[in-house]
Amino acid sequence: MSERYELAVxxxxxxxxxxxxxxxxxxxxxxxxxxxxxxGGQLVKQTHKFFGSYEHMAGVRGIAIGxxxxxxxxxxxxxxxxxxxTAIGYYEDGxxxxxxxxxxxxxxxxxxxTVIFATGARENMLAFPGNDLPGVYGAxxxxxxxxxxxxxxxxxxxxIGSGNIGLIVTYQLLQAGSSVxxxxxxxxxxxxxxxxxxxxxxxxxxxxxxxxIIEAIGDEKVEGAVIAQVDERFRPIPGTERELDVDVICxxxxxxxxxxxxxxxxxxxxxxxxxxxxVPWHDEDMRTNxxxxxxxxxxxxxxxxxxxxxxxxxxxxxxxxFLGKASPSELVAKREDAHSRLEDLRLTVFSExxxxxxxxxxxxxANLTERAGKLPPKG
Amino acid sequence: MKRIEDHPVLDFDRGEKVVFYFxxxxxxxxxxxxxxxxxxxxxxxxxxxxxxxxxxxGFFCAIGKCSSCLMVVDGRPNVRTCMEFVRPxxxxxxxHGLESIVQEESDE
Numbered sequence: 231m232s233e234r235y236e237l238a239v240x241x242x243x244x245x246x247x248x249x250x251x252x253x254x255x256x257x258x259x260x261x262x263x264x265x266x267x268x269x270g271g272q273l274v275k276q277t278h279k280f281f282g283s284y285e286h287m288a289g290v291r292g293i294a295i296g297x298x299x300x301x302x303x304x305x306x307x308x309x310x311x312x313x314x315x316t317a318i319g320y321y322e323d324g325x326x327x328x329x330x331x332x333x334x335x336x337x338x339x340x341x342x343x344t345v346i347f348a349t350g351a352r353e354n355m356l357a358f359p360g361n362d363l364p365g366v367y368g369a370x371x372x373x374x375x376x377x378x379x380x381x382x383x384x385x386x387x388x389x390i391g392s393g394n395i396g397l398i399v400t401y402q403l404l405q406a407g408s409s410v411x412x413x414x415x416x417x418x419x420x421x422x423x424x425x426x427x428x429x430x431x432x433x434x435x436x437x438x439x440x441x442x443i444i445e446a447i448g449d450e451k452v453e454g455a456v457i458a459q460v461d462e463r464f465r466p467i468p469g470t471e472r473e474l475d476v477d478v479i480c481x482x483x484x485x486x487x488x489x490x491x492x493x494x495x496x497x498x499x500x501x502x503x504x505x506x507x508x509v510p511w512h513d514e515d516m517r518t519n520x521x522x523x524x525x526x527x528x529x530x531x532x533x534x535x536x537x538x539x540x541x542x543x544x545x546x547x548x549x550x551x552f553l554g555k556a557s558p559s560e561l562v563a564k565r566e567d568a569h570s571r572l573e574d575l576r577l578t579v580f581s582e583x584x585x586x587x588x589x590x591x592x593x594x595x596a597n598l599t600e601r602a603g604k605l606p607p608k609g
Numbered sequence: 610m611k612r613i614e615d616h617p618v619l620d621f622d623r624g625e626k627v628v629f630y631f632x633x634x635x636x637x638x639x640x641x642x643x644x645x646x647x648x649x650x651x652x653x654x655x656x657x658x659x660x661x662x663x664x665x666x667g668f669f670c671a672i673g674k675c676s677s678c679l680m681v682v683d684g685r686p687n688v689r690t691c692m693e694f695v696r697p698x699x700x701x702x703x704x705h706g707l708e709s710i711v712q713e714e715s716d717e
Contacts, residue, residue: 265673265692272672277618291618316673331693352674362677364667371671374691377639379646381669406613449663451654487673530714 235310237549238342240317240328240491243271244535246348247299249544249549252564254308258546261340262309263328265316269303270296271350272370273600274534275377275478275513278398280536293377297350299539312338320345320495324522344423344522344549347492348542350526351485351506356390357463359445365431365452369399369482376406384478385599388455389413392437394422394580396482400430403480406439410473414441423580444471446479455479487529495523500594504587505531516545524548533584533592540572613652614658627697644690644701645671645678656690660706680704 239246242264250262268274273535276292291387303309314332321327326345328338353368355361365384367375369391372383387408389400392415400410413430418440420427440460448456459470485506492510493499499516500511509523512518518525526545527538547564550556576585590597613621624641631648638647645656645668655665656678668678672691682688682701686708690701 240636267694293619331679352672353670355669362659362664362666364656366667366669368670368675371669371691374671375646375649376613377619379642379650380616380619380623381646382611382613382652383643383649406616 232602233258235340235342236553236555237261237344237346237546238263238304238317238340238504239346239348240326241271241348241527241529242266242269242303242311242313243348243350243527243538244273244295244299244301245350245542245545246271246346247296247303249346249526249546250303250309250349250541250542251299252543252546253549254306255318257308258550258551258553258555259380260309261312261342262303263312263315265314265331267313267332269300269311269313272373273299275370275373276535277377277402280309304520307438317349320491323495331575332459332476332577338511340353344524344552345495346516346524346526346542346545346549347495347510347529348489348525348527348538348545349488350477351482351487352382354486354499355554356443356481356483357432358443360452361446362450363446363448363452364450365477366446366479366481369395372399372478372480373402375489376408377402382406384408384476386411386474387478387480388443388457388474388476389480389482390443391415391482391483391484392417392420392422392439393428393484394426395421396480397426397430399480399482400435401426401433404433404435405428405436408478411476412434412457413437414443415440417544442466443479447473452477452479485528485532492518492523496520497523497525498595500585500591502531502589502590502594504583509591511591511594514544514569514588515548516541517548522549522552531584531587532583534575534582537575537584538570540568540575543568627695629695629697629699629701631701632703633700638695640695640697642695643671644680644682644688644692644693644695644699647695648690648701655703657704658706663705681708686710 236258237260239250239262273292273296315330319327375383387410444456458466498511516524524545524560526541623639654667657666668691669675671691673689679689680690681688
């Protein structure tokens, strides 16, 4: 270990990139670590244009946003970028252990004064027979394969889930040259934006609400799928089963935060289903209960790239504050600006769930004490 | 499967075309592709077999989080082939459960 960084940012997606750039405005000496060869996180595969108002980069494709932020970070003299490097541990003495795969394999340990974790999320599984067969892919995996590496995931796809990811990835599959046989949605209504749903419907993709997958067919890989209608209690209705000839089953059934490192860092973990399950406890300025550890992006609660970028800025401001690198008035102005942009982005109906989750997180500690008081005595 | 040649939005920088080996047989891949992506393009979806029930395993997440794509690369087991890029001449084979880690020779 040669030099001491003031800040380490773990994860070079929208949250981490924004965090590093904001910290740099205050001259913070930062190292940004990402396990991929390129920065951008999941933005590298988002070919669709973003929604929202102009200052929130609406109308710009995700890949272009990722490229722009990455270039700024790569050219920033305050930021050292370590690619192909996975953060594998954060220890009690403040050591962040890194495993670098390229250009040569080595272990590195650094002791940054502050850490912003922006480790993102992983895809949820769904329980059904045959869900482990090759050909059952997460929606993000399908995007990676076709939008990053230019390889077609399959000829005929069954999409599970009609949220925005399910709808957008369906459209991207059509663009890439696959056929999407159906989108099944267990709820009685389509989950995502109607504009996305209309687009795929125009291409003739049926969206089957109140339907679910029963099983994947195949011995060595997916060769078909059985779907069925469900009743009000989400139980399959006998006699409605239908077999589809597909070679890919794509799961777009949500994401869960990657909390491992924050957990190891001693951050309290709260269970908030509205934010994706287990999330690191944090306040509205992205501070955790560990004074020099901050969080941002999907790790802090599953949301959008646009909100992740603002959370990154907020996390950086809190790190800057901890490091004593800014005057209180500077911080107040920048924080107010960030919070007002976050509020704007959270005005849609789709944000109701996230807002409820954030509210729960605020009261989480108090509620925990209250619930514990109601438990029957031991023994 | 196949590689996408004509995409309305994207151009692919695949890198250099090289040959590597899967179960001893030559496979064409590109240096900007992960091993899992190159194998998929070659129609190979089964990357290994599970430890107890010997069920076929393919990748699931493609971003290094699910451990479903582990293979043996140049004798080293448990390589996340969705993160590891194609290099010319590497030998890749399907992994059967958790294979034992071979002690590597020290580099002095």
